Ligand SMILES: [Zn+2]
């Protein structure tokens with residue numbers, strides 16, 4: 001089990017998303033990997049299709065970049081009481097959206113290969 005970097009929920013498998021995290025730029029100049037769950041990946045995809053800019057968010061919740069336009073992503077976190085899930089608003093930058101799309105495309109390509 002590993003914790004999703006976006007919603008924080010522990011999942012058996014996470015999808016790797018490559019981000020350019022400014023905080024570790026010197027150590028990883030070509031980018032570093034974040035692991036997000038399937039649900040968050042679809043949420044990011046949805047949010048990217050219909051971008052809603054967030055005002056007041058300080059930094060991207062995935063890569064930590066500051067002073068760039070951020071967009072709202074709503075993720076669902078399971079809880080132990082009614083209604084058993086809670087909405088959580090996250091702020092993601094355009095670059096991370098692209099990285100999520102890239103991961104989705106890669107997954108699709110892998111599925112194609114598995115079919116043949
Ligand atoms: Zn998640």
Ligand SMILES: [Zn+2]
Pocket residue numbers: 019060061062063064065092093094095096
């Ligand atoms: Zn980002």
